[in-house]
Amino acid sequence: MIVFMTSQGSTRQPKYQRIADALRAAIQAGEYGPGDRLPGENDLMATYEVARMTARQALGVLQNEGLAEARKGAGVFVRAFTPLRRRGIQRLAREQWGSGRSVWSADSEDRELVVDQVDVREEEADGPVCAALGVPAGTQVWARSRRFVLDGKPVLFAVSYLPADIVGDSAITQADTGPGGTYARLAELGHAPVHFREEIRSRMPSAGEAERLALSLGTPVIQIVRTAFAEGGRAVEINEMTLDSASYVLEYDFDA
Amino acid sequence: MIVFMTSQGSTRQPKYQRIADALRAAIQAGEYGPGDRLPGENDLMATYEVARMTARQALGVLQNEGLAEARKGAGVFVRAFTPLRRRGIQRLAREQWGSGRSVWSADSEDRELVVDQVDVREEEADGPVCAALGVPAGTQVWARSRRFVLDGKPVLFAVSYLPADIVGDSAITQADTGPGGTYARLAELGHAPVHFREEIRSRMPSAGEAERLALSLGTPVIQIVRTAFAEGGRAVEINEMTLDSASYVLEYDFDA
DNA sequence: AAGTGGTCTAGACCACGTA
DNA sequence: ACGTGGTCTAGACCACTTT
Structure with missing residues (x-):
C-alpha cells in the first residue's frame, strides 16, 4: 500500500x-x-x-x-558578507572635497577601487530629473555615469545630473573632474554645495541592475538619490546611486 | 514531426x-x-x-x-507602492520629543497608526547589544519591542535596549512611556540624547520577519540600528528597527 | 568522465477565494 | 462549483565545473 x-x-x-x-x-x-x-x-x-x-x-x-x-x-x-561602511554625512563635509580628496576615497580605505563604465554626455533631462532639479521640462543637463568596482566586485553605479548652464565647459564635462571632484569644480564656478538631501529606498534589482552589479539571487539594491543645494537653495546636482546591499552599510551621524 | x-x-x-x-x-x-x-x-x-x-x-x-x-x-x-517618508534627522530634533510629541507622529500624518505586539521586559543584554551600548557582557537592560501598523498594514517593528541602571523605575519600564516618549523620560533622568547614529542595511527577510510584516515575495527589509548618545558620549539607547522596504523612503538632510 | 545546477515536461492533488 | 495558485512526483536533456 x-x-x-x-x-x-x-x-x-x-x-x-x-x-x-x-x-x-x-x-x-x-x-x-x-x-x-x-x-x-x-x-x-x-x-x-x-x-x-x-x-x-x-x-x-x-x-x-x-x-x-x-x-x-x-x-x-x-554566502560571505564584508560590507563597506559609508559615512553619509562626514564623507560630504566641505573638508573632504575642499582638500582635493575624492568623496569616494572616504569609503574604501586600502582596498583596490576601480572606476568603470564611465560615460559623460549632455542630454535633455527627463521628467523626474527636471522635477528634482527644479528646472523646466526639456532643460539641457550633463549626465555623468560610472561604476565602482572594489577588489573585483562591482558595488555601486551612479548617474549624476547637473544643469548645463552652470557647468559651462568646466572639467565637470570631462571624464576626470580633477582634484576634489565635481563639488570642488562647482565651488570654483560659484555654486558650492552647502546642503545635501539623501533619499534612500530598497528594492529587488531589475535584470539589468543585477547583471551590472553581478548580484546573486536574493540580493536587494539600495537606491540613494542625493540632491546638492547651493547657497540660496538652488539644486545644482542630482546623484542617483544604485548599491549592492550586500556590500554596504550606510551610516548617518547627527545631533539632536 | x-x-x-x-x-x-x-x-x-x-x-x-x-x-x-x-x-x-x-x-x-x-x-x-x-x-x-x-x-x-x-x-x-x-x-x-x-x-x-x-x-x-x-x-x-x-x-x-x-x-x-x-x-x-x-x-x-x-503591486502598488505608496511609501511613507521618514525624515531621519528632523524627526529626532529635540523640539519633537521636547514638546511632548511622539517621534513617530512625524512619519505618518493623517493616517491610522496602530501600535501592536508591545512587550517590555528586563533582561541580560547579548553580545552585539553590549558592544553597541559599550557595557560589559551580561549587563541588565530593558528591552522594549513593538510593531507599527499603518492603515492595517504592518510597516515596521522595533526593539530598543536601554541600560537598566539609568532607566530606574521610570515610565520607560511601562508600555506607555508618556508624552514625548522614551527620549523625554531620558532627559528627565539627566540622560538627554544629544547625538544619534543610524546604521542602515538592507537584506531579504527571514521567514519570521516576512510573516510579522506581512511581506509579499520579493520585498526586502531595511534595517536601521540607531544609537542615542548622551552628553559625554555615553550610549543610552540602541534601537533596532526592521522596516518593510515597500512602505518607506528614508530621508536625511544635512549641511556640507 | 563524472557530478553539479539550470531548464523543462506532463501529469497530480490540495487549499483557497470568488462567484 | 469552479478556477486560482501552491506543492509534488518522476522522469529528461543541457551547460558547466571539477577531477
Whole structure:
C-alpha cells in the first residue's frame, strides 16, 4: 500500500520549507560557515526522499533569502558578507572635497577601487530629473555615469545630473573632474554645495541592475538619490546611486 | 514531426525568462496598472505552449522582483507602492520629543497608526547589544519591542535596549512611556540624547520577519540600528528597527 | 568522465477565494 | 462549483565545473 504523504502528512509545513529550515538552522549553528558547500540537489533527494524539483525549491529558498549562492556545475555555497561602511554625512563635509580628496576615497580605505563604465554626455533631462532639479521640462543637463568596482566586485553605479548652464565647459564635462571632484569644480564656478538631501529606498534589482552589479539571487539594491543645494537653495546636482546591499552599510551621524 | 525546442532553439534565453520579460514589459508599458490581474498560470500555458511549472517560474520571477504579488485562489496582481517618508534627522530634533510629541507622529500624518505586539521586559543584554551600548557582557537592560501598523498594514517593528541602571523605575519600564516618549523620560533622568547614529542595511527577510510584516515575495527589509548618545558620549539607547522596504523612503538632510 | 545546477515536461492533488 | 495558485512526483536533456 502506498501512503501518499502530502504536506499535511505529519506537519503542516511544505516539505521544501522544512528542508530549507533545516539547512538554515545548520548554517546559523555554524555547521556550514561562509564559503562552505551545502548539500546539493542529489544529496537532499537522497536524505529527504523527495523529487529533484522539491530539493531544488528548498535550495531556492535559501538563495532568495540571500543566505546561499549557487555556482553552476559546482554546488550551492554559503554566502560571505564584508560590507563597506559609508559615512553619509562626514564623507560630504566641505573638508573632504575642499582638500582635493575624492568623496569616494572616504569609503574604501586600502582596498583596490576601480572606476568603470564611465560615460559623460549632455542630454535633455527627463521628467523626474527636471522635477528634482527644479528646472523646466526639456532643460539641457550633463549626465555623468560610472561604476565602482572594489577588489573585483562591482558595488555601486551612479548617474549624476547637473544643469548645463552652470557647468559651462568646466572639467565637470570631462571624464576626470580633477582634484576634489565635481563639488570642488562647482565651488570654483560659484555654486558650492552647502546642503545635501539623501533619499534612500530598497528594492529587488531589475535584470539589468543585477547583471551590472553581478548580484546573486536574493540580493536587494539600495537606491540613494542625493540632491546638492547651493547657497540660496538652488539644486545644482542630482546623484542617483544604485548599491549592492550586500556590500554596504550606510551610516548617518547627527545631533539632536 | 516534433521539434523539441530547448532554450537554445531560437534564442539563448530560457523560456520562463522570455515570458517574464514580456509580462514585465507589458507592466512597464502600462498595459497592466497597479492592482491589475496578470495572466495566470493557465493563460500562460495556453499562450506560450509551456508546462505549468514553466509558467509558474515566469510568474515567480516577477514576484521575486517585487513587481507582482500572488493571491491564493485569486490570481497574480501588479503591486502598488505608496511609501511613507521618514525624515531621519528632523524627526529626532529635540523640539519633537521636547514638546511632548511622539517621534513617530512625524512619519505618518493623517493616517491610522496602530501600535501592536508591545512587550517590555528586563533582561541580560547579548553580545552585539553590549558592544553597541559599550557595557560589559551580561549587563541588565530593558528591552522594549513593538510593531507599527499603518492603515492595517504592518510597516515596521522595533526593539530598543536601554541600560537598566539609568532607566530606574521610570515610565520607560511601562508600555506607555508618556508624552514625548522614551527620549523625554531620558532627559528627565539627566540622560538627554544629544547625538544619534543610524546604521542602515538592507537584506531579504527571514521567514519570521516576512510573516510579522506581512511581506509579499520579493520585498526586502531595511534595517536601521540607531544609537542615542548622551552628553559625554555615553550610549543610552540602541534601537533596532526592521522596516518593510515597500512602505518607506528614508530621508536625511544635512549641511556640507 | 563524472557530478553539479539550470531548464523543462506532463501529469497530480490540495487549499483557497470568488462567484 | 469552479478556477486560482501552491506543492509534488518522476522522469529528461543541457551547460558547466571539477577531477
